[in-house]
Amino acid sequence: NIExxxxxxxxxxxxxxxxxxxxxxxxxxxxxxxxxxxLLEILSQGSNPMEIQQHLPAVLDSVAELGFDxxxxxxxxxxxxPEGETVPISENLRVMAAGAVEDWLxxxxxxxxxxxxxxxxxxxxxxxxxxCQQIQDNFPAAVALLCIQFLxxxxxxxxxxxxxxxxxxxxxxxxxxGALLDEMIVQTTNPELGKCERKCLETMITIQxxxxxxxxxxxxxxxxxxxxxxxxxxxxxxxxxxxxDDTPGEGSCRIAVTDVxxxxxxxxxxxxxxxxxxxxxxxxxxxxxxxxGMYLGGAPAGPAGTGKTETVKDLxxxxxxxxxxxxxxxxxxxxxxxxxxxxxxMTGAWGCFDEFNRI
Numbered sequence: 001n002i003e004x005x006x007x008x009x010x011x012x013x014x015x016x017x018x019x020x021x022x023x024x025x026x027x028x029x030x031x032x033x034x035x036x037x038x039l040l041e042i043l044s045q046g047s048n049p050m051e052i053q054q055h056l057p058a059v060l061d062s063v064a065e066l067g068f069d070x071x072x073x074x075x076x077x078x079x080x081x082p083e084g085e086t087v088p089i090s091e092n093l094r095v096m097a098a099g100a101v102e103d104w105l106x107x108x109x110x111x112x113x114x115x116x117x118x119x120x121x122x123x124x125x126x127x128x129x130x131x132c133q134q135i136q137d138n139f140p141a142a143v144a145l146l147c148i149q150f151l152x153x154x155x156x157x158x159x160x161x162x163x164x165x166x167x168x169x170x171x172x173x174x175x176x177x178g179a180l181l182d183e184m185i186v187q188t189t190n191p192e193l194g195k196c197e198r199k200c201l202e203t204m205i206t207i208q209x210x211x212x213x214x215x216x217x218x219x220x221x222x223x224x225x226x227x228x229x230x231x232x233x234x235x236x237x238x239x240x241x242x243x244x245d246d247t248p249g250e251g252s253c254r255i256a257v258t259d260v261x262x263x264x265x266x267x268x269x270x271x272x273x274x275x276x277x278x279x280x281x282x283x284x285x286x287x288x289x290x291x292x293g294m295y296l297g298g299a300p301a302g303p304a305g306t307g308k309t310e311t312v313k314d315l316x317x318x319x320x321x322x323x324x325x326x327x328x329x330x331x332x333x334x335x336x337x338x339x340x341x342x343x344x345x346m347t348g349a350w351g352c353f354d355e356f357n358r359i
Contacts, residue, residue, distance in 0.1 A: 021036060021039055021040070024039070024043060024102050025039075025339075025342070025343075027100075027102045027103070027106075028059075028102035028103075028105055028106050029342070029343050029346030029347045030059040030060075030105075030109070030343065030347055031059065031102065031343075032339050032340065032342050032343025032344075032346070032347075033058065033059070033324050033340065033343050034055070034058045034059065038055055038058060041055065042055050042101060043101060045101075046100065046101030047098075047101075049066070049068070049074070049076075049097035049104075052101065053065055053066065057082070059105060059109075060079075060108070060109065060112065060268070061267065061268075061269070061270075061322045062081045062082065062267075062268050062269050062270030062272070063079045063080070063081065063112070063268060063270075064080055064081060064082040065079070065080040066078070066079055066080075066097070066108065067079070067080065067086070068097070069094075072096075074096045074097045074098045075094050075095070075096055075097075076089060076094055076095050076096075076097055076104075076108055076111070077089060077094055079108075079112060079268060081268070081270030081271055082270060083195070083196050083199060083270055083271040084195065084196050085140060085141060085196050085200075085270060085271050087115065087116075087119075087140050087268065088115075089111050089112070089115045090111070090114060090115045090118050093110070093111040093114050093115060094111065095107035095108055095111055112266075112267070112268050113247050113265075113266040113267065114247060114248070114249060114266075115268075116140075116142075116143070116266040116267070116268055116320070117247050117249050117251075117253070117266045118249065119139060119140060119143050120143055120146060120239065120253050120264070120266070121239075121249070121250065121251050122139075123135075123138075123139050123143050123144075123146065123147050124147075124150060124239035124241075124251070124253075126138075127147040127150060127151060128151070130147075131183070132148070132180060132183045132184055132187070132204075133183075133187060135147045135148070136187075136197065136200060136201065136204070140268075141196070141199070141200035141203065141269075141270070141271040141272075142268070142269040142270070142271075142272075142317075142320065144200060144204065145200075145203060145204055145207060145274075146237060146253070148180070148204055148207065148208060148211070149207065149211070149235075149237040150237050150238070150239055151180075152177060152208075152211045152215075152237075153236045153237045153238060155173050155176060155177070156173055156214075156215060156218065156231070157226060157231075157236075158173075159172070159173035159218075160218070160223050160224070160225070160226055160228075160231060161226065163222075163223060163224050164224045170215075170218055170219045170222075170223065171219050173215060173218075174212070174215035174216050174218070174219050177208070177211055177212045177215045178212050178215075180208060181205065181208045181209065181212050184201060184204055184205050184208060185205065187201055188201060188202075188205070196271050199271045199273065200271050202273070203271070203272070203273055203274045206273075206274050206275075206276055206277070207274060207277070210276075210277040214234055217230065218230065218231065229258075232258050232259065233257070233258055233282065233286050234257075234282075235255060235256075235257055235285060235318060236255070236256045236257070237253070237254075237255055238253070238254045238255075238256070239251060239252075239253055239254075240252050240253075240254055245263045245264075246263065247266055252264070253266075253320075255318060255319055257285055257286060257289035258286055258289065258290060258293075259293070260289045260290060260292065260293030262289070262292075262319050264319060264320050265319055265320050265321040265322070265348070266320055267320050267321055267322045269317055269320060272317055274314060274317065275307070275310055275311065275314040281307075281311050281314070284300060284311045284315070285311075285315055285318075288300075288312070288315055289315075298312075299356075300312065309325060309352055309354055312350070312352045313325065313352065316350050321348075321349065321350060322347070322349040322350070323349065323350045323351075323352055324340070324343070324344065324349050324350065324351050324352070325352045325354060326340055326351065326352070326353050326354065327354045327355065328353050328354060328355050328356050328358050328359050329355075329358055329359075330358055330359065332359050337359070
């Protein structure tokens, strides 16, 4: 009889614990992507921010460490990526790591997004007058990458608009992109490049090689209109100073693929490598963005190890969006799926379910 009573009590404890964790997850939706034992550890160490550092990558994709003010020990002043890149948080957005852990972590997320948006706003105003080297030195890797994409989009659109009236404009634009690529390649021989800078430079070259290829294709296709599909199918990047978006602050960074326009999500991406862009990845981007534009999902199919998951993650990085990858197994039940779906719906992140047919 005692056993039955204890079982009953244990079930009650289990139920109360599940309820408590659910409550905390509701307050900070990124906790939905964290397992129960890890979440318990985070909550138990809530008042000691230094102890939580090891679990940061579970809730902030590319933040491995938060830096605190030397005088005011609880004030978060910078974030550091796993690769070692440090980004200071904007002065007015520095939060205190005190009180309930879910509250201050939520404030850190807001601070991160606002900071990235502030940096992009500064970059969008200045990149035209900067050399490639200066862009790389002055901005975080992800924003430096955006700068060369803003530049390419603006130059190409300008050339296409003028192509009807003037000869050789597209050719000149393609040459300009080629010169920029050469400038980047020369930089790789610099012996003083740090690990982070080199990785950032390699990523910029990966993207720029594709942009040069596209520019040359536009010359061959003799484009004369912006609504031509050869141009529309590309990933196009814009900074719109007079448009508001979900993140407060002036302006909005927009990424367009075909007729679908996405808002940049301002998630800090660290110094991530990017996929080499091929005709196939381009087609995947077009297909996935069309599906998302219609509020549908996408299901890339193909043999194992061909890069389906990586392509989805790469599209997420293009939009500065957090992509949560779940490796599905036959152990997953409706509760586990429900937890992930709740998190995705509340945070606006993307979910990528690997081997979905195993469920």
